[in-house]
Amino acid sequence: MEKVLHLISGGDVGGAKTHVLTLVKELQKNLAVKIICFIEGPFAQEAREMGIDIMVLPQHRRYDLKVVDTLVNIIKTEGFTLIHSHGARANFITRFIRKKISIPCVTTIHSDFMLDFKGNLYKHIIYTNLNIFALKKFDYFIAVSKSFKDMLVSRGFPDNRIFIVYNGMDFQEDISYKSRDEFLNERGLAHLRDKRLIGILARLHPVKGHEIFIRAAADVLTDNKDIHFLITGDAGEMPSLDSQIKQLGIDKNIHFIGFIDNPYDFLNAIDINVLTSYSESFPYVLLEGARLEKPTIASAVGGIPMLIDDGVNGYLFEAGDYKELSGKLKIMIDDEEKSKALGRALYKKASENFSLKNLAMDHIKIYNEMLKNKKVRNTDENNR
Known part of the structure; x- marks a missing residue:
């Protein structure tokens, strides 16, 4: 039986965490699979609660390579046939594992690696270049959109070794979340329970474009004084945003609400979801x-755009165009029934096309192809 080892830092939050944990949980139904991470914390704890086979190998610092020999020993002892890496830290470690083993290595490109450390010059110079150094040595790549595959090809990565797999989730699984009133109460926003709430659930990072959300909010508020906007995270994480809000004079209508453990608590509380x-x-x-x-x-x-069809199940706008965003927000605010219909249509498309089962089966096909290619190469080498 094939055995797949997933490597990830363990400090991950948001989409990368959701992707790896839900994928591995589903893969366990068909494969022997294990996660090894390098930080003890919420990621590892959540994996244990989900019944996932996970092990933590602590590092003293981000690029401590003492774990490499331990990992190689685990791979050989437990008979892993493939390594699947996620993120810069795991990619860097896999780069050195590859020197000591001969099993295929694949990494998922969850984000544009040239932008991951944008906003921190030191990290951008050091960590981005180390990640590129590591990526060049992988056998295969999984891009989570066609645009990401195109990005990789444009940067010199081989087209024939890049697979595309769109994210998926289990739409049948029971989910739990706090009521709108309970969530707003605990965040000190009980006075907003009867207001229209527009929210953005994204880490406070320049690539997420929060300044566009804020400028669009100011535009909306010129005609709709009673709308409120919720931003996850704390204002101190990006002081420039707090300054922008004060300069626009909209601080009474924009609220930083802190870190969110359960995304559904937040999403249930808002009326319109913005990214x-x-x-x-x-x-x-x-x-x-x-x-x-x-x-x-x-x-x-x-x-x-693979998920949202503009005007059919939601709205799209050109990145950076706050005027287009505010214009489409106003349409949604003015026609609540149409907005709800768009939400129902979005659920229908997402549930029919981006299921967790499809995500897992696509990965199994990729793993099988990688292993088949390895056998062909080994046969060719033995026949020389």
Whole structure:
């Protein structure tokens, strides 16, 4: 039986965490699969609660390579036949494992690796280049949208070794979340329970385009004084956003609400789900919003247009164009029934086309192809 080892830092949050945990849980139904991560924390704990075989190998620092020999020993002892890596830290470690083993290695490109550390010059210079150094040595790549495959090819990665797999989720699984009133109460926003709420659930990072969300909010508020906008995270994480809000004079209508453990708590509380990213793969927050039939507006980047058909099951806008965003927000605000219909249509498309079962089966096909190619290469080498 084939055995697949997934490597990931373990400090992951958001889409990458959701992707790896739900994928591995589903893969376990058909394969022997294990996760090894390098940080003890919520990721590892959640994996244990889901019944996933996970092991933590702590590192003293981000690029501590003492774990390499331990990993190689585990791979050989437990008989893993393939390594699947996720993220810069795991990619870097896999780069050195490859020198000591001969099994295929694949990495999933969850984001544009040239933008991952944007906003921190030191990390951008060091970590981005180390990730590129590691990526060049992988056998295969999984891109989570066609645009990401095109991006990889444009940067010199071989077209014939890149697979495309769109994210998926289990639309049949029971989900739990707090009521709108309970969520707003605990965040000190009980006074907003009867207001229209527009929200963005994304890490506070320049690539997510929060400044566009804020400028669009200011535009909406010129005609709709009673709308409120919720941003996950704390204002101190990106002080420039707080300054922008104050300069626009809209601080009474925009609320930073802190870290969110359960995305559905937040998504259930808002009326319109917005994503303003300059770069995206195929974001889980849109699938999670679709799960709750949330009316959605997102920038037309990455794989997002594969899910959202503009004006049919949501709205798209050109990344960076706050005027287009505010215009489409106003349409949704003015016609609540149409907005709800868009949310229902989004659920229908998402549930029919982007299921967790499809995600897992696509990965199994890729694994089988990788292993078949390895056998062919080994046979050719033995016949020389």
